Amino acid sequence: MSEGLTHDKLDWNELKEERAQVLASWPTGREVDLDEALEFHRKLPAELNFAKRLLQAKAEGKTLAQPRAGVADLNSHLQLLLYLQDEGETDLLPTTIDSYTRQNRYEEAEKALLESVREGRSLLNGFPAVNHGVAGCRRIVEGVSRPVQVRHGTPDARLLAEITLAAGFTAFEGGGISYNIPYAKRVPLGDSLRYWQYVDRLVGFYEEQGITINREPFGPLTGTLVAPCISHSVAVIEGILAAKQGVKNITLGYGQCGNLVQDVAALQTLTSLAEEYLRAEGIEDVELTTVFHQWMGGFPKDEAKAYAVIALGSTAAALGKATKVIVKTTHEALGIPTKEANAQAIRTTKQVLNMLQDQALPESPALAEEREIILQETRAILNKTLELGEGDWALGAVRAFAAGVIDVPFAPSTFNLGRTMPARDNEGAVRFLQWGNLPFPKDIQNFHRAKLEERGRAERRPPSFQMVVDDIYAVSHGRLVGRPR
Amino acid sequence: MSEGLTHDKLDWNELKEERAQVLASWPTGREVDLDEALEFHRKLPAELNFAKRLLQAKAEGKTLAQPRAGVADLNSHLQLLLYLQDEGETDLLPTTIDSYTRQNRYEEAEKALLESVREGRSLLNGFPAVNHGVAGCRRIVEGVSRPVQVRHGTPDARLLAEITLAAGFTAFEGGGISYNIPYAKRVPLGDSLRYWQYVDRLVGFYEEQGITINREPFGPLTGTLVAPCISHSVAVIEGILAAKQGVKNITLGYGQCGNLVQDVAALQTLTSLAEEYLRAEGIEDVELTTVFHQWMGGFPKDEAKAYAVIALGSTAAALGKATKVIVKTTHEALGIPTKEANAQAIRTTKQVLNMLQDQALPESPALAEEREIILQETRAILNKTLELGEGDWALGAVRAFAAGVIDVPFAPSTFNLGRTMPARDNEGAVRFLQWGNLPFPKDIQNFHRAKLEERGRAERRPPSFQMVVDDIYAVSHGRLVGRPR
Amino acid sequence: MESKTVVLGVIGADVHAVGNKILEIALTEAGFHVVNLGVLVSQKEFVEAALETNADAILVSSLYGHAEIDARGLREALIEAGIGDILMYIGGYLVVGNQEWSEVEAKFKQLGFDRVYPPSTLPEDFIPTLRKDLGL
Amino acid sequence: MESKTVVLGVIGADVHAVGNKILEIALTEAGFHVVNLGVLVSQKEFVEAALETNADAILVSSLYGHAEIDARGLREALIEAGIGDILMYIGGYLVVGNQEWSEVEAKFKQLGFDRVYPPSTLPEDFIPTLRKDLGL
Numbered sequence A, B: 001m002s003e004g005l006t007h008d009k010l011d012w013n014e015l016k017e018e019r020a021q022v023l024a025s026w027p028t029g030r031e032v033d034l035d036e037a038l039e040f041h042r043k044l045p046a047e048l049n050f051a052k053r054l055l056q057a058k059a060e061g062k063t064l065a066q067p068r069a070g071v072a073d074l075n076s077h078l079q080l081l082l083y084l085q086d087e088g089e090t091d092l093l094p095t096t097i098d099s100y101t102r103q104n105r106y107e108e109a110e111k112a113l114l115e116s117v118r119e120g121r122s123l124l125n126g127f128p129a130v131n132h133g134v135a136g137c138r139r140i141v142e143g144v145s146r147p148v149q150v151r152h153g154t155p156d157a158r159l160l161a162e163i164t165l166a167a168g169f170t171a172f173e174g175g176g177i178s179y180n181i182p183y184a185k186r187v188p189l190g191d192s193l194r195y196w197q198y199v200d201r202l203v204g205f206y207e208e209q210g211i212t213i214n215r216e217p218f219g220p221l222t223g224t225l226v227a228p229c230i231s232h233s234v235a236v237i238e239g240i241l242a243a244k245q246g247v248k249n250i251t252l253g254y255g256q257c258g259n260l261v262q263d264v265a266a267l268q269t270l271t272s273l274a275e276e277y278l279r280a281e282g283i284e285d286v287e288l289t290t291v292f293h294q295w296m297g298g299f300p301k302d303e304a305k306a307y308a309v310i311a312l313g314s315t316a317a318a319l320g321k322a323t324k325v326i327v328k329t330t331h332e333a334l335g336i337p338t339k340e341a342n343a344q345a346i347r348t349t350k351q352v353l354n355m356l357q358d359q360a361l362p363e364s365p366a367l368a369e370e371r372e373i374i375l376q377e378t379r380a381i382l383n384k385t386l387e388l389g390e391g392d393w394a395l396g397a398v399r400a401f402a403a404g405v406i407d408v409p410f411a412p413s414t415f416n417l418g419r420t421m422p423a424r425d426n427e428g429a430v431r432f433l434q435w436g437n438l439p440f441p442k443d444i445q446n447f448h449r450a451k452l453e454e455r456g457r458a459e460r461r462p463p464s465f466q467m468v469v470d471d472i473y474a475v476s477h478g479r480l481v482g483r484p485r
Numbered sequence C, D: 001m002e003s004k005t006v007v008l009g010v011i012g013a014d015v016h017a018v019g020n021k022i023l024e025i026a027l028t029e030a031g032f033h034v035v036n037l038g039v040l041v042s043q044k045e046f047v048e049a050a051l052e053t054n055a056d057a058i059l060v061s062s063l064y065g066h067a068e069i070d071a072r073g074l075r076e077a078l079i080e081a082g083i084g085d086i087l088m089y090i091g092g093y094l095v096v097g098n099q100e101w102s103e104v105e106a107k108f109k110q111l112g113f114d115r116v117y118p119p120s121t122l123p124e125d126f127i128p129t130l131r132k133d134l135g136l
């Protein structure tokens, strides 16, 4: 699949054959009619267009809230979204796709969907949009009064994109790296990059016809001690790759690490880095916004404590002026949330966002230093990646992962080297105990070493893997830094 | 009562007659036996002494959590505290006193207590400690395994102090200003100051016998748009007055205003100001700690939103490194909380405190500026107060209130001038729309004027009383700044 | 339009002053003549003020949870003073804790209040009704 | 002491890798020989690995909610492969949402699991039992 991979724009006409194959891979593919879809999008009121809603928020300096949600059955899913809209007071809506669909296992999804309808409860952890087809999905878009995004974790989302965009969804999460490395084991990175060029090219086609679709690389990756430089590198690369295919409205993501200064510095550097590298590619007409994910690692089981984690994430998002924040729930450590728990978490989040709406983390030397660290680390990774790719970002990404120049901690993919070992420093910022092959200059290496030694001294133990394990459990056990018990 | 009021130390022997009168004012007064009480305190394990627990937390840089709680019946109250200890995971315990006792209406308290026992539900909004007497109160102190504080709102708390301290409580909230101006209408300030000198002298007596009792002026006052300079002035004066009577362990309080920078600046200046003015009085041996009150104004009714307000308060407390934080509950806008709601709020608070334990708001120009404003304003008020008092803080306080040099917004007391009008600026910090007779220098006056004009421009309306009304409702309606609807 | 007189106050040992100030402003803006007794108001003060000012209505606030005890007998005292049929409202946090509203309402209706308002009532929520009840 | 072999893996289309890595470390530290199949493991892979390594136990993880569907028939496949009596545990977030635990446990016992563990089980919560079950 990935033979001859480059970051250049795919030729829409040459894609015809591939599109025919993709649409034939499951019966509902037949329902896709681009002309009819464009017509539908043109009639969609502006406030239901996800891309426009984000730009409005950005202009107003507001942070919007968005939950995750998806169940198997169509009517139940629509009811769920309406509940989150009306009782959750949400700004943006999601449609989270189930895990079989994410692995293109539509038959299994179909079986579980039927069983779900029969048993009257969802046996799927999301909404099987491909199985519901264009007409089914459109009932969602037409049934709600907030913009809706497709959220998933699919290495090959070509059919899912064809169907949901034709149905009228106006935002599509994911990317060739971020929906492969944390979400797959054996899908070659070149393959998923190519699949996602197809998706981006499709979005680019809509854009050429005057319909702006928002695209959002998945920021948090494995959600577990992912330092900003790793997720920023992936976000910038996926942003460039999307822009090359004609995407004009991109939301870059980052998952809360937990140290307020690091989190705000991460948000502040995310778009500036992307702009810097886009400009270097001669791309100046892309609208960038940011998304902050509330804590993506293990949660406390106690709902009262989970509220604290949710509010802290909202605080960082607000003080860092993210364009939107993805909301967790108090059921995070219990299972897929009820609609009530989901709505409550959105309201908690919105109260924090509203109360902090007019405030930002004040500029300070600590914040500036943290930004500088993130900028230097990310540039080191990105520059090396481009060098490996001999000027091509797609090739560069494949080679950078193979070489461990980009290396996502705890990732299941065999195409990720897995040599880095993150751990928190004494103030809870995520640093590297081992940076593997990350191309860090000496002073950055020393910085990480010093930071972990400082923690080691405070804890009277040498920096070691036990710190990592303690850090992984820490938030669910009620703290940020995994101190020795 | 207040004739001949000065800030000098009361002579313990000269107090004998007054003590006899106080103890005779309700039958349980007879139970007070100071020698027996001292014996009990001496045997109390160190970890149950409130003052020591605070010093430990201060040394470790930790912020402790403390709820409010009190019901009429003794057993029910003990059960309530045990629940907050075991299920709430609280660090410190309270015993909140009912409103009849606060007004010395022990007969009414007695009636309501009996009716509460009969009906099996509390008809009182707190624990009538005087009616329960020394023996009753001691069952509380002996029944729990956290230090317990008496929290109330009593202009004349002499008997309450005698009884609860004799029972073994190791911390006593209140002060001659802070438990009068927001809590009474017609009690002359000189009288309440003198009543509280009695209380402080009693605490000083315990101290002379080697028993440290913590004293805490009530920081938030009316809880409604009280700018730091007002509450800091009161805190410093009450701190000095307590220290003059021999109190050695004082916790100074501040109620969350809502702007993070202002709140942290307030916490940072609170002890430094107190030290400065104590030193000027030649007092150097007082241990100072701080208490941060989560949002004291009107709360949102929705529990999910209330969680956000609670978590935001905890965040400011942690980032400002308060020694303890007083916890609100999600039932704040519904009525006195159930024990479950109370415990949940403590756990939410503790999760925030723990996760932010190793972080502080980084030093920044904005923070320094805010501190400078608070320092200048408070010094202006305090210096004028001392001038009015001709070197005496007690006299100065009486005259300062009469002159509006200290002026608490929305206070019910007729001894408060009530000429100031606070309102939020465009970033939510509490400023003055009208500063009445607060002795602000010209540049400070201009600062407030400019801040409110800035907000006015943003809202396209001139600064006016409508802003104040909007600000009062704002948090319960889901935001901090009361923007025009 | 002739303006109606209302007596306003927070009953008992209650010192919650903020809502009281807001109500005074809102009622005055709505055209009422407001006699505001402030906080810590006894039953006697309510009765005397109503008599003295020839008031058309009494608005009792209670925020701190003791209203049940504090308001008992107020209607009887008004009857005794010869103004037993004066319109009387009560509002605030009327009981300790968060109890079933219908029961709270019934309890205070029985104590002689014509209308009973739950926590967080805004001026705009009841002033129209007050005008109607007073024939405005 | 001879060391027992356990096969470890996350079943179905599930990619939650963190707990799996932690379990591998903890079991290895506890003296087991761990054959870790990682995430996205099919029933067939579990059976083959158990056969090939002559394993003493199979530890199945499922975090994403589809265990009910993914684990159906695994015991039967093991029986067919001639190792039907191998000790088998399952743990994680086994169903979609937060369902009554006793029902979840019963459901998976019926599917042929010897022990069923709820969310947030720590290594120290089950390794002692595993040792006992394996006669260590």
Ligand code: B12
Pocket (backbone or CB within 6 Å): B068, B096, B098, B099, B102, B125, B126, B153, B182, B183, B220, B221, B222, B223, B224, B296, B297, B298, B299, B300, B331, B332, B333, B334, B335, B336, B337, B410, B411, B412, B472, C013, C014, C015, C016, C017, C018, C019, C020, C022, C023, C059, C060, C061, C062, C063, C064, C065, C066, C089, C090, C091, C092, C093, C094, C095, C096, C097, C098, C117, C118, C119, C120, C121, C122, C123, C126
């Ligand atoms: C600020 C505050 C204080 C301040 C008051 C300062 C002052 N002197 O004014 C301080 C800190 C001193 C204080 C003290 C106490 N408080 Co207080 N306080 C509050 C708080 C947070 C806000 C009140 C407020 O100002 N709201 C804003 C104004 C604008 O709204 P409002 O007062 O509700 O009034 C509006 C409506 O109710 C309505 N309304 C009011 N009266 C009437 C009458 C009629 C006829 C109508 C139609 C409408 C109406 O119109 C008003 C304008 O919109 C509330 C909880 C909350 N609401 O979030 C607790 C609360 C009222 N307090 C409470 C308590 C118990 C106390 C204390 C006993 C301390 C304690 N145990 O915690 C003491 C009592 C002191 C005393 N003797 O009265 C409880 C009452 C509980 C209950 N009834 O079950 C509450 C509900 C908090 C709680 N959940 O525990 N408090």
Ligand code: B12
Pocket (backbone or CB within 6 Å): A068, A096, A098, A099, A102, A125, A126, A153, A182, A183, A220, A221, A222, A223, A224, A296, A297, A298, A299, A300, A331, A332, A333, A334, A335, A336, A337, A410, A411, A412, A472, D013, D014, D015, D016, D017, D018, D019, D020, D022, D023, D059, D060, D061, D062, D063, D064, D065, D066, D089, D090, D091, D092, D093, D094, D095, D096, D097, D098, D117, D118, D119, D120, D121, D122, D123, D126
């Ligand atoms: C991090 C995370 C992710 C990361 C995973 C990255 C990666 N590749 O590893 C990402 C973001 C990619 C992700 C994706 C998804 N996730 Co996820 N994820 C989590 C989260 C937050 C933490 C998991 C974790 O790492 N915990 C830390 C480790 C150490 O703990 P652990 O995994 O629980 O494992 C321990 C124990 O369970 C136990 N254990 C595990 N297995 C076994 C086996 C035996 C025999 C025994 C005895 C014990 C045992 O021991 C382990 C060590 O202590 C949890 C919620 C939570 N716990 O707070 C949700 C959660 C597991 N995810 C969930 C879901 C639904 C998904 C998605 C479908 C997306 C969605 N709809 O939101 C996708 C699924 C992708 C897929 N195909 O699998 C749900 C499952 C819901 C349910 N079952 O009802 C959870 C519970 C969140 C929720 N409440 O909705 N997720």
